[in-house]
Amino acid sequence: LKPTSGVSALTVALSALAGLGETAFNLAERDGGHGSTRFIGTRLGLAMHDLPVDPATCTPDLNALQSLLATGPRPALVYLDSFMCLFPVDLAGLREVVGPDAVIHYDASHTLGLIAGGAWQNPLAEGADSLGGSTHKTYPGPHKGLLATNDAAGLAVRLDEHASHFVSHHHPADVVALAVAAAEMDARGPAYAHATVANARRLGAALAGRGFTVCGEKAGFTDCHQLWIDIAPLMDAEEASRRLFEAGIVVNAIPLPHITAPAGLRLGVQELTWAGLRADGIDELAEIFTAVLRDGRDPATVAPRTRALAEELAPEDGPGEQVLRVALAAAGIGGAA
Structure with a gap:
């Protein structure tokens, strides 16, 4: 470590x-x-x-x-x-x-x-x-x-x-933080990891169904958290990234392997999944992408939908919720859970 x-x-x-x-x-x-x-x-x-x-x-x-x-x-x-x-x-x-x-x-x-x-x-x-x-x-x-x-x-x-x-x-303090993260992963890791892959595949399919060029389509889009979009048929990747940012969504405008455009969009759904985004939220996210990037909607008018989606997110209930208190109590710090 x-x-x-x-x-x-x-x-x-x-x-x-x-x-x-x-x-x-x-x-x-x-x-x-x-x-x-x-x-x-x-x-x-x-x-x-x-x-x-x-x-x-x-x-x-x-x-x-x-x-x-x-x-x-x-x-x-x-x-x-x-x-x-x-x-x-x-x-x-x-x-x-x-x-x-x-x-x-x-x-x-x-x-x-x-x-x-x-x-x-x-x-x-x-x-x-x-x-x-x-x-x-x-x-x-x-x-x-x-x-x-x-x-x-x-x-x-x-x-x-x-x-x-x-x-x-x-950085021993970060080692302690990593230990807490490891305890959280013991509690939530399998459900979170499989939900992350499922969310990435669902988002890939939803975007492809709305006319986006999503890499890896023939192989099911992805087996992990990442998705790559060749956005060049619609606009420059930097412009797409800027429009999404103004709508409240952060993505990478980055060179993608084996596409002809200088850059595409790289997405990762892990943080959204950890926060509790489910299938209907993935579909709404795809609709937001479509409104901003395909349909030309003003990002400012779409941003409230992103905020509403974010406000609905909450950590999953379950044993992971009390991990930090339990870890601190086991170390003799703080009160019991």
Whole structure:
């Protein structure tokens, strides 16, 4: 728990899991890879190469990788750094292609909460050697980072050694906040994670049905929290983002893998789901998108609908509601729940 952020965890992992001059593969930015991986890996002296990607799923193309490795250097490290993701990686197949000696590290910054809730692949059970990432995206925790592995005698020691040099102070107060988030996830994680995926798929279908170009449609739009919209047929992505913001909705205008426009819209439904948004709210959200982006309505006239939708949200009732009080009471702080 020493890393202070996702990029902090990324730096430690690149340093610990491959040596100076060794070959490491990661996803190119055009394929959804994180913009810092190549820069940091190169500065650490690694020979960085692009993982070939299947454009239909934006996951590694294992046949192309096998052909590449037949004539090129074998990797010491495969760093799966997808911060643009829709579908899981075939980790067992990747292991078969790269062999037993390569370290496979899975950056779970965006999907950690879905992993914890059992709604996304479990990398450490499917072939990855280690896992890392941030704790404030689908995992509803503080701004922190973590690293994990099942290899207690080998990789864990290396990761801890390198973390102790790259992180001088690991922010213990944030570790406490992460412990509270972990307790909340024990109580609410499975229901939240599966509801997040269901909401993302429903929103994808609702937007596609209203004429939006939603990526991944042939594969069901998404298997996680993210949705990508190629908004270019209607307007520039920055303009779309501005109009939505004025209507009370925040989205990313960002380059999307394998679309021709300079940028599209990236959506994430995890925070709305955690707050309690259900199917009818997803449908209303799609109607708001349609009014602002397709039908040309003035965002100011639509904003009250967004506010009304937000005001209806409330945390789910259940054991998660009293987690903080219980945690504080167990630590001898504050009153009983």
